[in-house]
Amino acid sequence: MDGEAIIEQLMTPAGRADPYALYELARGLGPVASCGPDLVLVTGHREADQVLRTPAFRVADTELREQWEPEFADHPAKVLLSRSILESNAPHHGRMRSLIASVFTARRVAALEPAVTAAVHALLDETAAQGADGSPVDVMDTFAFRLPVGVICELLGVPAEDRYRFRGLASDLTAALELVADDNELAAADAAADELSGYFTELAARRRAHPQDDLVSALVQVAAAEPGRLSGHELLANLVLLLVAGFETTTNLLGNALALLFEHPGAAAALRAGTFDPQGLTDEVLRFDSPVQLTSRIALADGLEAGGVPVPRGTGVFLLIGAANRDPRRYTHPDRFDPTRRDSHPLSFGGGPHYCLGAQLARLEAAVALPALLARFPGLAPAGAPERRDRLVLRGYGTLPVTLG
Incomplete structure (x- = not known):
């Protein structure tokens, strides 16, 4: 199977459900393989890391999309992102x-640990109450979604009563990030983009009038004081991104x-039992079954x-992150789940200029949440x-029913 055929298979429901066999086929073509005259496929860890860190490999921005996607401007979801x-x-x-980054600082994230711990135990209390009669509980809804959405909304300043409306909207919006989305998915993504833009337009207006100690207030003040540094459209787009990215990948990670x-x-x-560092588990989950499986770049210089x-x-350039994280040249027994690994360095949070701003927060939430969940319910x-979401780029579960025991 050549590279083009592998990409075609990855876009099928079966390929999205279990892409790892296809990654192995792609690896057989080499760590970097041509897929026709205008596309290369990268499965090697070192090579993917190199591309991510090389500024001349760029993301598809507005200018590029307007050149290559005639329908781009017709989709609010694509324009917003x-x-x-x-x-x-x-x-x-x-x-x-x-x-x-000046308001979403490492110090601010580290200071959240007591709040994250309190939120974890509050959600475990709610989960215990829901499953007290022995009936199944969907842990994706009761815990894996509610924890990170609550934390990022607290940071942003989103009122508590609004927080649980966002799971469906985020799911719809992120369909626009997939390699292929049908007309119905794009229509839902556009509707979600409009609703989220409207929501943050209203919230920004409230924070402009009555600032609080939150990220929305901080960014609104910057945009008002220095519109040349952050336009109104950019403010809205990045507030939506902070919300969605702040819980979507962490939900999948958990x-x-x-x-x-x-x-x-x-x-x-x-x-x-506490016999190994939960950060090691987090890194191994990120490596073994990454919440982000694929990203892309475009070569915009000669001689790359x-x-x-x-x-x-x-x-x-299609960077198969899920394949790079199982590169046998980088990892011993790459298809073995081993939380005791050292120096894992998964590429799940990207690298270079676009390294995920929320990586520290996601790791904090996982390190607090997973041991507490297992300790509370032996x-x-x-x-x-469980039911997988039918996605390739963002890999996770839609439902994960459990009994608490």
Whole structure:
């Protein structure tokens, strides 16, 4: 099977459900493989890391999309995402990212640990009440979603009564990030973009009039004082991105971790007993079943290469993060789930200029939440088959029913 055929298979429901066999086929073509005249496929860890860290490999920003996607401007979801740091290049990316990073600081995230711990135990109390009669509980809804959405909304300043409306909206919006989305999915993504833009327009107006100690207030003040550094459209786009990215991947991380712990009861027992660092578990889940499976770049300079393979200007680059995280040249027994690994360095949070701003927060939430969940419910067990979301780029569960024991 050549590279083009592998990409076609990855876009099918079966390929999205279990992409790892296809990744192995792609790996057989080499760590960097041509998929036709204008596309290369990267499965190697070192090569993917190199591309992510090379500024001349750029994301598809508004200018590029307007050239290559005639229908781009017709989709509010694509336009909204293109105005955020996720799909911006220099100099706009650095200008916006530096402002967001100045308020979304490592110190601010580290200071959240007591609040995260309190939120975890409050949600465990609610989960215990819901499953007290022995009936199954969907841990994705009761815990894996509610924890990170509550934390990021607290940071942003989103009122508590609004927080649980966002799961469906985020799911709809992120369909626009997939390699292929049908007309119905794009229509839902556009509707979600409009609703989220409207929500943050109103919230920003309230914070402009009555500032509080939250990220929305901080960014609104910057945008008002220095509109040349952050436009109104960019403010809205990045607020939506902070919300969605702040819980979407962490929800998937928690669900993927729990499913793996059910499959590896020895690891669950060790985590429950506190005999290894939960950060090691988090890194291994990120490596073994990454919440982000694929990202892309475009070569926008002459003379670029990846792993010694020339990548001509204008060539698209598909970075198969899920494959790179299982590169046998980088990892011993890469298809073995082993939370005791050291120096894992998964590429799940990206690298280079676009390294995920929320990586520290996601790791904090997982490190607090997973040991507490297992300790609170020693008899926690699956209650029927979990349901995967039909996505490739963002991999996770839609439902994960459990009994609490």
